[in-house]
Amino acid sequence: MKYTTLILLLIVIISTLFISYSHSVEYDEDEFEGVEHTHSHNHQTNENNMADDAGSGSGEQEVASSSGEQAAQDNTNKLPKWRTQSNWYMEIAFVIFIAGYVVNYFIGKKTNQALVSLWGQKARSLFVRNFSFLGDSNQFTIIKVDPNTYNFTCSGRVNCYGAQVSINLKKRQDLFTQLMDLASFAEPDRIKIDVALTKGECDTVIFAITKAKALKKFKADNNDLHLFASKIDNQGALSSAYAVMGDTDCLPSVFLKPEFVNILNSNERLFESLHLTDHSSINPTKFNKTLSFVFRLPKISDMDKLMELIAMAIDFIDVVANCELPKASKAKAEKLREKERQEVFKAQQQERVEAAQRAKIEKAKKEREAISKLTPEEQRKRDEKDHKQQLKKRSKSQRVVIG
């Protein structure tokens, strides 16, 4: 480790020296053959002047002045660039931009922090009522991942192992994102609640609600929906702005209680998606069954509406745990999963067969290469050995026991 650092340091020093040296040499004459350069041009002009002067016989004074100009030009070239530069527009522009970036960074960072702390103040009582352990030290600590991402975990609740709240805000600290936001290209502020559910009655269920416009993307992003779920047209009193998906048709009537439908219909602008699955991709080895909600973070004045949605999300944990699926739906869901398991098994078997074939071909290739490298004498010996082995095998298989 020590040597690597030393070598790296040496490389840096050498490259720096090389760069400095390459800058001290203006250019290679051979490399720019046939190309006019200001310096050589000056030389040539001076020489021409001198020749003209000598031809006209105008005297030594002008020759002296031209050599003086030459010396001045040489001195100018030796000066640092900043002393010979005529305008500073580019530099001023960049300095202003960087200063703007720095100022925006502090303002954006502070705005994001204010938004998160306001959300924390509003949501604290709700989480305290529902979870026994908040944050990483039971003090409702929201952890900052970067200036626009904040995480908060909580555990100790019936029907779930715990939940993680991720607040993904706009990159307000980044001036480029702010500029994109002006053109409405930036991502909105989002809050995602992931709940790891304990095993219960509804172990085989995939159910999702999203905005009808975003259905295609949502399906493409979630492989489980792509494999098992289909769009359910009968979505009851739920607004047509939403699209409901599930592995069985009875799910909307089981999960969508009238109070939830009312909350969803009145907060269309803030709700983005609900995703209940037993094929979770968040942490499949530890938590198979998860419930995820994505909401948009509203303006500070509308924060109470978001609290309504978060309370609904927490209540939904109990609804999922206490739900009872009709037997036919359960059987259908099981059948779907069995089919998928068989397909996965088939694919794995196919892969294993292909891998074995590849290994066999590779082995034969290596053997052929080894034989081609042998001397004629060695090859003859090897052939003899093979022949003997084959004879031995044949004699064993063709042996007939008499008596």
Next chain:
Amino acid sequence: MNKDPRRQATAGFEMHPQLSQQEREAQNLDVWSLLCFLSAFMGIFLKYRVLVWVSLVCCCASLANMKTADSGLRAMTSSVTLSVMGLFMAYLGSHQIPLLLVPVIGGKSDSC
């Protein structure tokens, strides 16, 4: 529903799996830092001052979007040092660095 839903907490609850250092680095690929390095090197070698300034802007963006867990001195210094070195070399070197690289087509100037 009126019952207290709280139960004893499971110790060290983590929703997402713990990632290895390599996985984390692959996930948090810093595009701004990469751009900073690229433009700084191009600026230094091609003697193109605009690129050196662009590298400084990229360096600022990289620092602004840095993850809290990665914000070590090492990560900060590498990009900052390179872009500042580029600036020093562009303005304090005793040589001519063109403001813009003008493509030079062979042939002598008519003024000679």
